[in-house]
Amino acid sequence: MKARITVTLKKGVLDPQGKAIEGALGTLGFEGVGGVRQGKVFDVELAHDDKEKAETDLTAMCEQLLANTVIENYAIEIL
Amino acid sequence: MKARITVTLKKGVLDPQGKAIEGALGTLGFEGVGGVRQGKVFDVELAHDDKEKAETDLTAMCEQLLANTVIENYAIEIL
Numbered sequence: 001m002k003a004r005i006t007v008t009l010k011k012g013v014l015d016p017q018g019k020a021i022e023g024a025l026g027t028l029g030f031e032g033v034g035g036v037r038q039g040k041v042f043d044v045e046l047a048h049d050d051k052e053k054a055e056t057d058l059t060a061m062c063e064q065l066l067a068n069t070v071i072e073n074y075a076i077e078i079l
Numbered sequence: 080m081k082a083r084i085t086v087t088l089k090k091g092v093l094d095p096q097g098k099a100i101e102g103a104l105g106t107l108g109f110e111g112v113g114g115v116r117q118g119k120v121f122d123v124e125l126a127h128d129d130k131e132k133a134e135t136d137l138t139a140m141c142e143q144l145l146a147n148t149v150i151e152n153y154a155i156e157i158l
Contacts, residue, residue, distance in 0.1 A: 006120055021121065024144055030136060032126035039120040041085055042100065047111035057109060065103055 001046045002079040003058055007067045008039035042066055051078060080125045081158040082137055086146045087118035121145055130157060 009015050018036040025033045044061070046054050058076045067074040088094050097115040104112045123140070125133050137155045146153040 008120065008122065018121075021144070025140060028140075028143055030140060034124035034126050035122075036124070037122040039122065041087065041118040041120045042097075043087065043116040043118065045113035045115070047113050061104060061107075061109060064107055065100070 001049050001051070001054055003044045003046065003054060004077045004079060005042040005044060005058060005062060005066055006039060006075045006077070007042070007062070007072050008075075009037060010071055010073055013071045039072075040066075054078060080128050080130070080133055082123045082125065082133060083156045083158055084121040084123060084137060084141060084145055085118060085154045085156070086121070086141070086151050087154075088116060089150055089152055092150045118151075119145075133157060 009018075015037050018038045021038065022033055022036040025036070044058065046057070048054070055076065055078065062074040062076065063069060088097075094116050097117045100117065101112055101115040104115070123137065125136070127133070134155065134157070141153040141155065142148060
């Protein structure tokens with residue numbers, strides 16, 4: 001079973017990397033870019049096929065390792 | 080208009096960061112994790128509402144700045 005976890009910065013948290021990308025896009029001539037926020041994505045392959053157990057496990061993985069829940073949100077998507 | 084760009088490593092490209100996460104998940108007691116691959120996600124805010132222009136622009140952004148197309152794939156999703 002495959003799953004995708006997307007970790008993004010919470011609203012209001014400064015994102016200097018996103019700001020840098022926004023500046024670079026402007027330099028390259030792209031107009032009308034109102035903002036860029038960068039996040040992370042994790043593609044996790046699980047050995048079993050139990051969807052409920054997978055969701056519980058993936059939530060625990062996010063809480064314990066993959067996301068800093070003080071400043072980041074995470075979304076779990078079973079593929 | 081908002082869009083999400085997901086950049087992931089191509090199949091066959093080594094991902095030491097993903098391997099490290101896989102090891103860390105094992106250490107934390109998560110069993111049955113067959114593999115982890117890490118990628119990046121960019122949430123881009125565009126000033127205009129022209130979907131076709133947005134797709135053209137976003138593809139160009141990926142090719143020129145956001146993805147290294149030698150080793151990375153990108154996916155564009157208009158939200």
